[in-house]
Amino acid sequence: MKLFVYHTPELTPTDKVPDCAIAVDVLRATSTIATVLAAGGEAVQVFSDLAQLIEVSEKWPSEKRLRAGERGGAKVTGFELGNSPLDCTQELVAGRRLFISTTNGTRALQRVQESPAVLAAALINRAAVVQYLLEKQPETVWIVGSGWEGSFSLEDTVCAGAIAHSLVKQTKLSQEELAGNDEVISAIALFSQWQRDLLGLLHQASHGQRLLRLECHEDLKYCSQTDILDVLPIQREIGVLKSQRAK
Ligand code: MLT
Numbered sequence: 001m002k003l004f005v006y007h008t009p010e011l012t013p014t015d016k017v018p019d020c021a022i023a024v025d026v027l028r029a030t031s032t033i034a035t036v037l038a039a040g041g042e043a044v045q046v047f048s049d050l051a052q053l054i055e056v057s058e059k060w061p062s063e064k065r066l067r068a069g070e071r072g073g074a075k076v077t078g079f080e081l082g083n084s085p086l087d088c089t090q091e092l093v094a095g096r097r098l099f100i101s102t103t104n105g106t107r108a109l110q111r112v113q114e115s116p117a118v119l120a121a122a123l124i125n126r127a128a129v130v131q132y133l134l135e136k137q138p139e140t141v142w143i144v145g146s147g148w149e150g151s152f153s154l155e156d157t158v159c160a161g162a163i164a165h166s167l168v169k170q171t172k173l174s175q176e177e178l179a180g181n182d183e184v185i186s187a188i189a190l191f192s193q194w195q196r197d198l199l200g201l202l203h204q205a206s207h208g209q210r211l212l213r214l215e216c217h218e219d220l221k222y223c224s225q226t227d228i229l230d231v232l233p234i235q236r237e238i239g240v241l242k243s244q245r246a247k
Contacts, residue, residue, distance in 0.1 A: 001133065002140050003167065005160045005183035008147035009104075009111035019138035021112035022119045022129060022163070025146035026155040027207050028083050029105020030233070031122040031223045032068070033098075035085035037243035038125075038231040040094035044241045046106040047099065050076060057099040066093060068100040073210050076101075084219050104146035110239065112144055118235035123159050123198060127227040130166045132234075132244075140180070143187075154190070154205040155223075157183075158198065161191030162226060199224040 006012040024030055033044045042064070047053035050069055057065050068081035075082025083102050100106060112118055117138065121129040133141060143163060145156030165188050168175050179185050194201040202208040202220045211219060233241040 001137060001167070001171075001173070001178065002180040003143065003164055003178050003184050004141070004180040005143045005145070005157070005164070005187050007145045007152045007157060007183065008150055009108045009144060010150045012111055012142065012144050017112070017115045018140040018142040019115070020117040020119065020133070020136070020141045021115035022121045022141065022143045023105070023108040023112060023146070024121050024143060024156045024159045025102070025105030025108060026122050026159050026223050027202065027205070027211060028085060028219055028223055029100070029102040029146065030120040031124055032083055032085040032088060032100070033120045033233050033241060034122050034125040034229050034231050036088045036093050036098050037233050037241070038229040039088055039090040041088070042095055042097045042242075043236070044098045044100060044233065046109050046239050046241070047101040048107050048110055050101050053099050053101045060097060060099070064096050066096050066098045068098055070102040072103060073207070073214050073216070084216065086218055086222055104148055108144050108146040109241075112142065113235065113238050115142075118241075120233035120241055121159060121163060123162060123224060123226045124222070125227075125229045125231050125233075126159065126162050126166065128230055128232045130163055130170065132232055133167060134170060148207050153207060155202055155208065157187050158190050158194055158201055160184075161187035161189070162195070164188050165191050165195075198226070
């Protein structure tokens with residue numbers, strides 16, 4: 001297995017696809033997707049464009065759908081939900097499809113949607129993602145961070161590092177053997193430094209600070225936890241993620 005980390009969709013190669021692509025948006029799209037599917041949501045369907053989301057979701061029975069729209073960290077007017085995983089209770093989401101568009105996270109998923117296997121990872125479901133990789137042993141794996149409008153983000157890189165660190169621990173591969181690019185080594189270093197204070201790191205991250213200004217303290221706490229959800233969001237048709245429970 002060779003692992004590559006790309007910090008943003010813009011930095012991700014366009015001339016090839018990996019055997020497995022993992023989109024990461026710790027704050028907060030992939031944390032929300034994992035939470036919805038763990039709470040019994042039927043599926044999560046992602047859109048970069050809000051108008052397209054509305055058009056497609058209109059064709060779905062209203063009692064079976066929820067619409068979530070986020071821009072700049074805030075809920076888009078007229079949508080039932082923004083992008084807080086804490087709003088996605090079992091009571092609200094069970095049996096329903098979440099149609100979601102966010103500033104960066106849904107773009108990262110769309111960037112790799114042609115790959116044969118597409119997963120959504122966050123810190124909260126890191127172990128389930130690692131378990132899938134150990135079982136399937138894909139030859140090439142890309143972790144694509146969402147970043148913020150084209151820029152590097154600490155929270156997505158630390159999650160990439162958490163996945164890589166766990167793979168090194170659970171395989172016979174050394175860090176050098178696993179790493180397909182330098183970003184993997186630096187992601188592992190970031191995780192190694194912050195693994196005991198991930199909440200502290202999210203507080204330093206620029207998007208963490210943006211969310212704190214929007215009073216989203218509890219979201220940061222929730223998203224900083226590791227391995228609390230045994231759920232694997234996996235793409236079943238282009239743009240549609242469903243849950244595959246980790247064994
Ligand atoms: C994004 O897609 O940029 C984020 O998920 C923003 C957010 O925190 O809602």
